[in-house]
Amino acid sequence: MTAITKSVDLDRRGRVAVLTVNNPPVNALSQHVRQGLYEGLKQAISDSAVQAIVIVCAGRTFIAGADITEFGKPPADPSLHTVLDIIEASPKPVVAAIHGTALGGGLEVTLACHSRVGVKDARFGLPEVKLGLLPGAGGTQRLPRVVGVEKALSMMVSGDPIRADEALKAGLVDEIVDGDLTAAGVAFAEKALSEKRPLKKIRDLDDKLAAVRGKPEVFANFRKSVARQTRGFRAPENIVKAVEAAVSLPFETGLKRERELFVELLNSPESKAQRYFFFAEREAAKIPDVPPDTPAKEIKKAAVIGAGTMGGGIAMNFANVGIPVTVVEVQQEALDRGLGIVRKNYETTASRGRLTMADVEKRMGLIRGTTDFNAIADADIVIEAVFEEMPIKKEVFAKIDKIAKPDAVLATNTSTLDVNEIASATSRPESVIGTHFFSPANVMRLLENVRGAKSSKTAIATAMAVGRRINKVPVLVGVCYGFVGNRMLHQRGIQAEKLILEGALPHQVDRVLYDFGFPMGPFAMGDLAGLDVGWRIRKGRGVKSPVADRICELGRFGQKTGAGYYKYDEKRNPTPDPDVEKIIVDVSTEMGITRRPISDEEILQRLLYPMVNEGAKILEEKMALRASDIDVIWVYGYGWPVYRGGPMFWADSIGLEALRDTMLGFQRKTGDAFWTPAPLLNRLADAGKGFLDR
Ligand SMILES: NC(=O)c1ccc[n+]([C@@H]2O[C@H](COP(=O)([O-])OP(=O)(O)OC[C@H]3O[C@@H](n4cnc5c(N)ncnc54)[C@H](O)[C@@H]3O)[C@@H](O)[C@H]2O)c1
Structure with missing residues (x-):
């Protein structure tokens, strides 16, 4: 056995060379793994005693993706493309022997191989979409050539892995094997050699692409079928475009198109937000004074x-x-x-x-x-x-x-x-x-x-x-009223109510938030949760909410009673209700408010800036450990669109000075102390900093 790099070994089993990757915990494609594969392949290819090559991984999984510690750093040679090129161009058959999960770049490695075998509980996926990216090492061009266009689209746009039986059916693996995986890979290579099987390069396959050539409806139908889940995201559309390119262009030109589409995503605000969020979620698990080795009680019951x-x-x-x-x-x-x-x-x-x-x-x-x-x-x-x-x-x-x-x-x-x-x-x-x-x-x-x-x-x-x-x-x-999520939500609620009294209507307010990327706005959310809950709490605390109270007094508790801020049909589809509009206009009149048209921009700022301001107070009071924790709370608890990172990331992307000055503008106009910027917001705005670079 020869160590090629610290994470890749080259071994010989008769006429079959075995390259073993050992880069715990998940065999990520770090520079030394790429280097090891590249050098190892070069040696095996030039070694006349070798007639076939097997790539296998030690530990609990096949290569499960990129090395996230390399994210955002300048690329180090060899690139994944270089590694894939030498694999695919090898005159000797290269077999990937897969266990655990072959994900992202890991699956791309296997797609450059001439054959793939896997154990029955192996899984295969291209999850790049979850970071707002696409499989950028030829994956969008190779996968549809092996599994067909529809399957490839669904795998890459969902990002979810498939199981070995499904992969076998789709043609992604050639055989499901059991027992010692290296031995099984070597046995497969031996069989391929003795049967003198021709080298199967995925780039040369065309039958599955030909099946959809001239059928643009395949793509149109796919786009329609995922429109709801992918609303607001940029990567899914670029993936579809890349697969369209696979169908209509020669392989090399398709690769170029994939590159363009990849770079566009890499520089997009959506992917930046999604990549930020990926780390934010990991950070949230860390508590400075409760280190990972703090004994936790095992929960058996x-x-x-x-x-x-x-x-x-x-x-x-x-x-x-x-x-x-x-x-x-x-x-x-x-x-x-x-x-x-x-x-x-x-x-x-x-x-x-x-x-x-x-x-x-x-x-x-x-x-x-x-x-x-x-x-x-x-x-x-x-x-x-x-x-x-x-x-x-x-x-x-x-x-x-x-x-x-x-x-x-x-x-x-x-x-x-x-x-x-x-x-x-x-x-x-x-x-x-x-x-x-x-x-x-x-x-x-x-x-x-x-x-x-x-x-x-x-x-x-x-x-x-x-x-x-x-x-x-x-x-x-930390302990405070409403904790983090509801405390911020409350600020949004105050403005939502003011907005409808000043001239907006519930469906306009809701639409602005829906267009921003939320699954629904505050009024639709109230109808879904039941308006009676808040009504009862307000009555108990002697608080009033003039419009909501009047709606509840009519027995309109939301979806469950068929009416709330909206009217609902039997399928619970909402429509704006003139009766509610009348209530709102009446209340405005009674309160002496002259209604005016309110722009979508003002609505968005008035709903979301107060949340950011409250977030700043939460941070200063140390009720959240870090700004990114607040973002995690809003994405997972309230449907904040992940492609906008979360309220604090989003605020930084606007610029805290501009955000603070807009708040001050509202304060000048209304004289409302509600708009007083939090001290932390002021300090950061003055220093030209963001919440995330505090
Ligand atoms: N509903 C929500 O959206 C939501 C969200 C987050 C947190 N919470 C919180 O969760 C808690 C429960 O809320 P919920 O919406 O499930 O209320 P709920 O009224 O639906 O349920 C409360 C249940 O507790 C039972 N109960 C009351 N006293 C009890 C006792 N002494 N021993 C055992 N059971 C008793 C009641 O019979 C009832 O079934 C509350 O503290 C609430 O603030 C609710």
Whole structure:
């Protein structure tokens, strides 16, 4: 065995050379891997004793993509293109032997090989779209030649990997193998040699492209089918264009077109935002004073108190990953109703083919409902999701304190109450932490973990780890009203209400945010969540919201009653309602406001700048660890379009000085102290800096 570089070895098995990549943890395509492959191939090709070459990886996976530490640095030779060229041009057959995941550049390496074999649990994908890019080493030209245009489009535009059986069916792998992978790769190469199989270069294949040549409807239909998911993103369209080029141009010209389309994406604001966000998400996992080696409690059993809207969804998260969970309710009826909804949710997923009925039963089997509070005694984490009232929460925590294991983590799902006060109801405030799930709790990825004044490092490490275990994106925040997400949302809500009183209508406000990239605007969101919730809270606190109150007084609670800010048909499609317009205009008149046309630009600024300003206060108060954490919260919890990075990244891209000055302009016009820039915003604006380069 010869070490070519620190991560690539060259070995000989009879007449077959074996190049083994060993670059833990995921065999990323670092410079020394590219160099090793290149030099190793050169040696094997010039070695007359070698007649075929196998590329295989050590460790848990085949090459799973680019080396992210090289992102943003000048390219180091050899480029991936150079490596792929020498593989493809090799006069001796090159076989990729694949296990784990062949992703991105890793899959591109295999596409330059003349054959591919894989183990049955291997997966294959080109996820570049998730960073706003396209597979830029010939992937857009090669993949459709092997698997056909439609399959290639769907793989590259979704970015999701496919399994080995699907890859075999699509022609992406030649054979599924088992046993020792290197031996299987060598055996395949031997067979190819003894059968004198001609070298199959993907670049020379044409039959699958010919099948769609002159059929532009294939692309038109594809574009239509993904229009909703890809709205606002730039990469999907460039991928489609690159595949169109694969069909209509010779391979080399297609590669040039791919390059142009790639460079366009690389320089696009969308991809910059998506690449920023990729790192932002990783950063959110890091907590400076709770290092990764902080012992986290292993969660073997969980308990949820309350089987309402949130409790049921939270319990599903545990069952989905195989953790048994006990759900405690006060009354049998509420328990039956709650678990009934959980079952219905699972059955709906099964009816769409995304779960089998056996899975449904397995998951339901992991959820144990009871009205006996003592059943939480063996839980490693107890998550409270009862009514949002402090006396009830305190009573429940006092009870949990008496029954839960001494080392259990005690979590509250409160969205507005003081976690420290809740913790004070126990004899162990260090074990108490907030785990703020978002509705629907089984779907939304965001988890705001709320650090109480006394929360222990173990409680924090556990809440972060368990969040990841149940497939959430946990972000640590501090105790303040509304935490980070809802606190910022509240500022947006204030302006949304003012805007409709001053002259805009709900559908205009909503459209502006929809066009910005949100799935919906504040009024459509209110209708979806139910307007009665906020109404009840306002009544309890003696607060008024003139338009919303009047709408609720008519029994218009949103989608569930067929009307709210909008009218809904039986399919819940909204249309603007003249009755609501009349209410709004009446309220404006009663308040002595002269309505005026309001531009889309003003609407956007008035909705989003206050959020940024609140974000600045949150940062200064250290309620979020970093600006990028706020962005993660907004993308995963509120549908902020990831191709705009998040509110703080977006603010930086506008420029904080311009943003601050626009706020001051609103303040001059209205005299409203609401528009006072946060001290941090002022300081950064004066210094010509952004939130992210603080
Ligand atoms: N609904 C949301 O969108 C949302 C989002 C995030 C957080 N939250 C928070 O989650 C918590 C629960 O909200 P929800 O919307 O699920 O409320 P919900 O009214 O739907 O459910 C609360 C459940 O708790 C049960 N309950 C009340 N007291 C109990 C007790 N002593 N022991 C056991 N069960 C008890 C009730 O019977 C009810 O089923 C609240 O703190 C809320 O602020 C809600």
